Amino acid sequence: MPDIAVLIKRVPDTNAQIRASGDRVDLSSVKWVMSPYDEYALEAAMMHKEAKGGNVTAITLGAPECDKVLKDAKAIGVDRIIRVWGDSWSDLDSNQTQIALASAVRETSAEIVYCGKSAADTGAASTGPGVAERLGWASASNIIGLGFEDSGIEVIIPAASGNARTGVSLPAVISCDKGFCKPRKPNVKGIMMAKKAQVEIHAADIPASGINIVSHTPPPQKAPGQTFDGAANVPTVVTALRNDANVI
Amino acid sequence: MSETIVIAETKQGMLHPVTAELVTAASSLGAAPTLIVPGTDDSAAAAAADLAGVGRVIACVGDCFSAYDASSWAKAVDACAPAGIVVCAASQNGKDLASRLAARRSISVAQDVVAIDGTTLTQPIYAGKAMQNITLNGDAVISIRANTFAAAGGGGGAEVSVMNQSADIATAVREMIAKASERLDVAEADIIISGGRGMQDPANFVTLERIADTLGAAVGASRAAVDTWDEIPHSMQVGQTGKTVNPSLYIAVGISGAIQHLAGMRTSKYIVAINKDAEAPIFKHADYGIVSTWEEALPILESELKALLG
CATH class of the missing domain: 3.40.50.620 (HUPs)
Structure with a gap:
């Protein structure tokens, strides 16, 4: 029975307003949550444990305030919680992030790693496949179905020509989309246990960043549009789409 | 260089x-x-x-x-x-x-x-x-x-x-499962017509599908619609926790324009919004807004498009 790891990330709530202040986004007043797709990864890890046994370790990368998402995972029922961080770290690029996370995965005896298909802040979808490459493991991304087998797992991956029912042998990193499971909620006992749980801190050697963040800026604003009152104006809009916008 | x-x-x-x-x-x-x-x-x-x-x-x-x-x-x-x-x-x-x-x-x-x-x-x-x-x-x-x-x-x-090159594959496709619907995927489409909870009932999405067929468009949905109705699958969801799309034309019907949804479609070249609530945030982002119920606006839209595009 292989051990299991799940990568989770603390991000601003997806309903949060994000504003650039100076040349960086101002996140001082946003609500922070576990990245939505990571909730499905966490549920997949717990389902894996229930089907096949093995311990589940939740891993996050970040400063001490990220302990909260680990405690949330602990309340759901994971066995170990690890936070990867170095005091001098900031604005890590994908290379640094993946090296640090892969190092923490090696610290566990996990043979399968679940993560969300992308994080709600960067939306990059780089971490799962990148960590897999560094570990020399298989990976399957954006899964919308999951089943457990004797020597591996079966996943369903959306593709242009249909959904691919795909066999994956372990070790592997699996990035999860929404829709194949319903993330469970913590119970009172879990929440009490989580309060007392110890976060293990993992340090890693990382190289210099390959990316300089020059600035954060607001998205380009469109010119104000026209609003018409009443369905009688639909033909006017259709004509405009045809003759002015040239899109139909 | x-x-x-x-x-x-x-x-x-x-x-x-x-x-x-x-x-x-x-x-x-x-x-x-x-x-x-x-x-x-x-x-x-x-x-x-x-x-x-x-x-x-x-x-x-x-x-x-x-x-x-x-x-x-x-x-x-x-x-x-x-x-x-x-x-x-x-x-x-x-x-x-x-x-x-x-x-x-x-x-x-x-x-x-x-x-x-x-x-x-x-x-x-x-x-x-x-x-x-x-x-x-x-x-x-x-x-x-x-x-x-x-x-x-x-x-x-x-x-x-x-x-x-020869490289051993690590994952093996066992079977391709045909998609439940043959409709165009929102991620692939150049025109998208999306419905929100304002459509009132998932059965009403057939109206959107008919218009989509006329336009060669994909049908999308807001998170509210996907979360409310089992009949509307997550694969249709446009937004921060769904698909980010960049079509030439995006038509939002009965969608209020939550920040979550705007995040997934705001870069569309042209945005049309149909909503009965004149205060809906979607109108701030629309090139063409029509304040109307979908029941009144969509039949006219359908017949106009049919006349134009056959």
């Missing part, structure tokens, strides 16, 4: 049109790019060589390319691609391969680039609620969003070489 390498996007063995946009993006970062065309044979290489501005084409040929498998694709493409700045499409598999390739080379990956100005690259963050401007320290892999760079023209005459 750095060497630049474009990894061609292919679809069922053919060159995907976005590849021509990748060539334009790569050309703005360095000399004439090397275009790597992965495939089970070299049949897409001729179309690649015809793209103007390409320095040379390498057909990267291997059995592993019969279906997407991250580790073998990365290994085979890595073996064919010289060092430099590598440019992929920001598609589902393109981003996955970009990340694998960067990790294999221990370099950074920058996903979803939408603009290149000199050495500064721009990518949306927080699902487009802000933009991040970056510069690269040396080699990197970047992925480019479709519909953001002009396509390179034809008439090129790059030399084609073939490199055979």
